[in-house]
Every structure is written in structure tokens, then in C-alpha cells.
Amino acid sequence: MFKLDERRENGKELRNVVVDSLMDLMNKNDKVIALDADLAGASNFNRIKSAHGKSFIDVGISEANMIGVSAGLSLTGYTPYVHTFAPFVARRALDQVYMSGAYSKNTINIYGSDPGFNAGFNGGTHTSYEDVAIMRSIPETIVCDPADAVQMEWIIKEFSNLGQGIHYVRGNRKSVRNVYAENSSFEIGKGNLLYEGSDLLIIATGQLVSEAIDVHDELSKIGISSDVVDMFTIKPLDTDLLLERAKNKRGIVTIENHNIIGGLGSAVSEVMAEKMVGVPLLRVGNEDYFGQVGTPDYLQQAYGLTSKQILSKVKKHFSF
Amino acid sequence: MKQEELQKLQKLAAHIRFDAIQAIKNVGQGHIGGSLSISDLLAVLYGKQMKFNADDPNWELRDRLVLSKGHAGPALYSALAISGFFDEEKLSTLNKGGTSLPSHPDHLRTPGVDATTGSLGQGTSQAAGIATGLKLRESKNFVYLIVGEGELNEGQCWEAFQYIASNKLDNLIVIIDDNKKQLDGWTDDVIKQWDIASKMRSFGFNTIQVKGDNLESIDDGIEYLKTTKDTANCMVLDSVKGAGVPLFENMENNHSVKFNDDELNSQTDEALAKLQSIYEG
Numbered sequence: 001m002f003k004l005d006e007r008r009e010n011g012k013e014l015r016n017v018v019v020d021s022l023m024d025l026m027n028k029n030d031k032v033i034a035l036d037a038d039l040a041g042a043s044n045f046n047r048i049k050s051a052h053g054k055s056f057i058d059v060g061i062s063e064a065n066m067i068g069v070s071a072g073l074s075l076t077g078y079t080p081y082v083h084t085f086a087p088f089v090a091r092r093a094l095d096q097v098y099m100s101g102a103y104s105k106n107t108i109n110i111y112g113s114d115p116g117f118n119a120g121f122n123g124g125t126h127t128s129y130e131d132v133a134i135m136r137s138i139p140e141t142i143v144c145d146p147a148d149a150v151q152m153e154w155i156i157k158e159f160s161n162l163g164q165g166i167h168y169v170r171g172n173r174k175s176v177r178n179v180y181a182e183n184s185s186f187e188i189g190k191g192n193l194l195y196e197g198s199d200l201l202i203i204a205t206g207q208l209v210s211e212a213i214d215v216h217d218e219l220s221k222i223g224i225s226s227d228v229v230d231m232f233t234i235k236p237l238d239t240d241l242l243l244e245r246a247k248n249k250r251g252i253v254t255i256e257n258h259n260i261i262g263g264l265g266s267a268v269s270e271v272m273a274e275k276m277v278g279v280p281l282l283r284v285g286n287e288d289y290f291g292q293v294g295t296p297d298y299l300q301q302a303y304g305l306t307s308k309q310i311l312s313k314v315k316k317h318f319s320f
Numbered sequence: 321m322k323q324e325e326l327q328k329l330q331k332l333a334a335h336i337r338f339d340a341i342q343a344i345k346n347v348g349q350g351h352i353g354g355s356l357s358i359s360d361l362l363a364v365l366y367g368k369q370m371k372f373n374a375d376d377p378n379w380e381l382r383d384r385l386v387l388s389k390g391h392a393g394p395a396l397y398s399a400l401a402i403s404g405f406f407d408e409e410k411l412s413t414l415n416k417g418g419t420s421l422p423s424h425p426d427h428l429r430t431p432g433v434d435a436t437t438g439s440l441g442q443g444t445s446q447a448a449g450i451a452t453g454l455k456l457r458e459s460k461n462f463v464y465l466i467v468g469e470g471e472l473n474e475g476q477c478w479e480a481f482q483y484i485a486s487n488k489l490d491n492l493i494v495i496i497d498d499n500k501k502q503l504d505g506w507t508d509d510v511i512k513q514w515d516i517a518s519k520m521r522s523f524g525f526n527t528i529q530v531k532g533d534n535l536e537s538i539d540d541g542i543e544y545l546k547t548t549k550d551t552a553n554c555m556v557l558d559s560v561k562g563a564g565v566p567l568f569e570n571m572e573n574n575h576s577v578k579f580n581d582d583e584l585n586s587q588t589d590e591a592l593a594k595l596q597s598i599y600e601g
Contacts, residue, residue: 033456054456057452059479059483060482060483060486062476062479062482062483064441064442064445064475064476064479065444065445065448065476065479065480065483066445067445068442068444068445068446068448068449068476068480069445069446069448069449069452069480069483070449071435071445071446071449072435072445072446072447072448072449072450072451072452072453073449073450073452073453074449075427075434075435075446075449075450075453076449076450076452076453076454076456076457077453077457078453078456095439095442096442096445096476099436099438099439099442100436100442100445100446103436104426104427104428104435104436105428
């Protein structure tokens with residue numbers, strides 16, 4: 001069960017949420033192991049190294065090796081959690097994630113950090129607007145993009161209960177706005193209907209769920225009522241909720257910090273086409289551009305992903 | 321090694337070769353060269369050095385083997401079948417639809433296979449992770465990692481070797497099958513390897529070189545590396561692609577052999593008969 005946090009203030013840094021959640025798990029389970037590829041100073045996994053030295057491995061700058069070592073740990077009964085920047089696991093270590101991980105049915109829990117515009121000053125080389133597309137095309141994976149710190153904590157802990165497989169979560173390292181009240185709980189594969197409306201179905205994922213709520217609020221001021229669904233599990237997608245909430249709507253909007261090719265927008269449109277949901281769709285996200293350097297705020301603006309920009313795209317697309 | 325034990329291993333090596341060639345011939349094509357070059361090594365490992373329980377393939381106290389050069393799967397399957405993990409008759413299903421013996425080893429399908437390999441280089445890191453896990457569990461078991469010298473073209477091998485050496489994983493023995501040929505020809509003509517043993521030493525490995533067809537040397541080498549602690553350990557196998565069967569040793573393109581002409585088939589049958597007389601003799 002979840003409750004909304006109406007204050008919508010910035011929460012705890014997501015990297016610290018991951019670290020604290022892992023240390024909670026490690027206190028109860030000595031089979032949980034954290035690995036990083038020379039980014040422990042960036043992910044704050046260094047804190048795990050200090051407090052749980054035996055349960056932390058720094059493989060150095062070798063992401064492919066990190067995934068393989070994790071597979072070997074899984075083969076000996078351990079539950080590895082790995083961190084690196086999203087592109088360095090989804091792009092660089094793809095074949096390792098595929099063969100040593102997914103195909104072998106080994107358990108590897110992956111935190112790909114700073115997706116999309118969060119890459120900031122690391123720029124285009126370190127930007128991933130395609131990690132969701134890559135990870136969700138591998139059979140049997142679970143792919144999550146949490147809305148906030150509360151959800152990130154729940155996901156990290158839930159991953160340890162899922163058994164074998166590749167479980168991928170992307171997320172900023174820094175803080176994002178809170179959506180949920182403390183101690184909210186969720187269900188993998190179930191979207192969360194945050195607001196109910198009759199005109200529009202807004203489906204968002206990741207930190208842009210907050211922007212979706214802003215858009216919902218602004219639309220209500222002009223008499224447009226909308227659903228807001230937090231589709232934090234992009235795979236498996238909650239098709240039941242999608243089809244149920246799509247009924248009698250004037251339009252559907254997807255919002256993601258990802259390329260509109262291959263991510264949430266694609267996943268939703270695949271279902272809509274197959275199930276013949278005859279409702280106009282607007283996919284908001286990166287419209288097939290490479291990343292670039294700048295502050296995250298600048299980049300969010302540059303890719304048209306602020307709530308103000310999303311609102312104006314929605315109004316234009318549906319002639320509100 | 322006692323004469324009796326040596327004879328047992330010689331027979332086992334011939335038996336592995338026989339079964340691997342027959343399985344590949346039966347399906348019409350397959351990786352003969354790289355299977356034969358590790359047959360003597362597998363005979364020493366499964367005939368003498370490795371701890372395993374064929375009735376309980378996932379026995380906690382077993383040693384592990386990771387065949388990173390996964391295309392040599394037929395040789396591994398033969399060793400496993402002869403060791404009792406499954407019926408030898410099953411070898412005739414190699415690569416056939418629905419088989420539990422795919423060309424490249426799959427730990428989910430085949431009893432006795434400890435890691436899924438095939439995409440070259442990846443077995444190295446998996447073996448490193450298994451060795452790490454065993455150390456964390458304070459297990460006394462060993463991990464044997466078999467890597468092809470052509471496979472060393474893959475950068476991931478060197479990522480894994482740095483990790484293994486840096487962490488002094490002395491429960492992992494890296495065995496490089498230096499059979500000097502890869503798919504496209506002589507290794508030195510494709511990507512020159514220089515001195516593999518020197519490279520491994522420079523990466524921090526305690527490294528020995530042994531002849532790939534000398535059962536006693538292989539056994540002595542493994543015995544020595546098992547007792548050398550607090551360092552990464554490597555054995556470079558000076559081997560011949562197609563080893564033990566002149567027909568395949570002398571074949572120029574012996575990486576993957578197609579059995580589609582009568583002359584080759586009858587020559588292969590003669591070679592098989594010779595191998596059979598060794599292991600049944």
C-alpha cells in the first residue's frame with residue numbers, strides 16, 4: 001500500500017538510499033554482496049566498504065568483468081548487487097548481462113545510475129537514454145525506474161526476494177522530489193494509480209512522475225481531469241491497469257527520462273496497438289537525440305522534459 | 321605417477337577423444353581441433369585431480385570447472401559421460417533439437433557443467449567470481465578455468481586476470497590451452513600472442529608451462545599449482561590443435577570439421593577404431 005507525500009520536497013539522495021538499503025540487507029543476510037567498478041566514491045558504496053568490508057568488491061574499471069564476477073558469485077549462492085553508471089552496464093557490459101547473467105539464470109541486481117539528463121557534467125559519453133530499451137529486450141529481466149527515494153528503497157530490498165534473474169533499477173544518484181510517504185509499499189509489475197481523472201491518462205516513470213503530477217495539477221486548473229499512473233516497473237508492464245484506465249479517455253501521455261524509442265512510450269504503444277486501444281498517444285521523452293554536457297536542469301530543459309514544457313506539449317497535441 | 325595410474329589416464333584420454341569425435345561426426349560437423357587439444361588435460365582433471373560426485377552434480381564440496389573456450393563442449397561432455405554424470409549414449413544427441421548437450425556448455429541443461437560459456441572471454445570472470453565465492457565461504461575446493469589462446473584476443477580475459485592476480489585467488493587455476501590455431505588460422509597470423517607465459521607472469525601469475533600431451537607433466541603441474549598459495553596460478557598448455565589424432569592434427573582447417581565426404585568419414589572411422597583399441601585394450 002502506498003500513500004502520497006503531498007509536500008513534494010526533495011528526498012534523501014538516491015545513492016544513499018541504495019547504500020543504506022544494502023547495509024540493512026547485509027545486516028540480516030551475509031550472502032548479499034555489493035560490487036562497484038571504481039565508482040564507489042561516486043555511488044557512496046565506499047560506505048559499504050567501511051562498514052561491511054567483506055561484503056564489498058571493487059573490481060576496478062572493468063564493468064564486463066564485474067558482471068561476470070557477479071555471475072560467479074551467484075553460482076556459489078551469493079546475491080550480488082552491482083553499481084555503475086547506466087550506460088556502462090547497459091551498453092558496455094550488455095553481452096555479459098545477457099550470457100553470464102540472464103541466459104545462465106544467475107542472479108544479478110543492477111543499479112544503473114544517472115540515467116538520461118542526470119548525467120550532467122559527465123556529458124554525452126556518459127549519458128544513457130537507451131538503457132531501458134536494452135535491458136527490457138533481454139528475456140526474463142525486470143526493469144524498474146523508481147519515482148523517488150521511498151520507492152528506490154523498496155525496490156532495492158524487494159530485489160533480494162525475487163530469486164534468480166537480472167533485476168535492473170535505474171536512478172539518479174542525487175535527490176529527487178518525494179512522491180510517496182515513508183513506509184509505502186509496492187508490487188513489482190503493478191503500476192500505481194496516483195490520481196484519477198476522466199479526460200487523460202498520464203503514465204510516467206522515474207523521477208518524471210513528479211513532473212506528471214505537476215502537469216495533472218495544471219491541467220485540472222483548465223478543467224482537464226487526468227489519471228496519473230506511476231509505471232515504475234517498465235517490465236513486466238502492468239497492461240491490465242493500462243487497458244482499464246485507457247477506457248473512455250481522450251488521450252494517453254507517456255513521460256520518461258529516456259528515448260521514446262524502446263522505453264515506456266514504446267512499451268505502452270505496443271500494448272495499445274495489439275489490444276486496439278483507439279486512443280491518441282503522445283510519447284514525451286528524448287526524441288532520439290544523443291546526450292550532451294550541462295547541468296541536469298539545463299539538460300532537462302534541453303530535452304523538453306520540464307513540467308512546463310510537458311504541459312505545453314500535451315495542450316498542443318490534444319488541442320486543450 | 322604409478323604406471324597403472326598413467327595407463328588409466330591414457331585410456332581415459334583416448335576414450336574422451338573417441339566419444340567427442342564420434343559425437344561430432346554423428347551430428348555432421350563440430351569443433352574437433354579444440355576438443356582434442358584439451359582431452360589429455362580433461363583426463364587428468366576428471367581422472368585424478370578433481371573432486372566431484374557424479375551422482376550429485378551440485379555437491380557442495382566439489383571442485384568446479386569452467387570451460388571458457390566453450391566450443392570445446394564435446395570434449396567436456398565426453399569426460400562427464402565417462403565419469404558417470406550421464407549415459408554415454410546421450411552423446412549422440414549433441415546439437416540435436418531439444419538436446420541437453422548444446423554445442424557450448426550450459427549449466428542449466430547438463431549435469432556436471434558448472435558455468436554457461438560460449439561467448440568467448442566470459443568464463444574467465446565467472447570463474448573469478450566462483451573462486452571469490454568459495455573463498456568467502458572458506459571452502460577448500462578448487463576452480464579450474466580453461467581458456468583458449470585465441471580467446472586471449474578478448475579483452476575481458478585480461479580484465480579477469482587482473483582481478484584474479486590482484487586478489488591472489490590461489491584456489492583458481494587458470495589453464496591456457498595454447499594450441500596455436502584459432503578459427504581463421506594460425507594464432508600468430510591472426511593476432512600475435514608473443515610469449516603467453518611471460519604475459520601471464522607480468523600480470524602477476526605464478527606461471528608454468530607443460531606439454532599438452534604429457535599426462536604426467538600436466539598432473540605434476542596441477543599438483544604444484546594447487547599447493548602454491550597466496551598468488552594467482554597459471555598453467556600454459558603447450559598443445560596441438562587436433563592432438564592425439566594425426567588425421568586432425570595435420571588438417572589445415574581443423575577448428576570446425578565437416579564430415580561430408582566419404583574419404584574423410586572412412587579415415588575418421590579408422591582413427592576411431594585406433595582410439596577404441598587404446599581405451600579398450
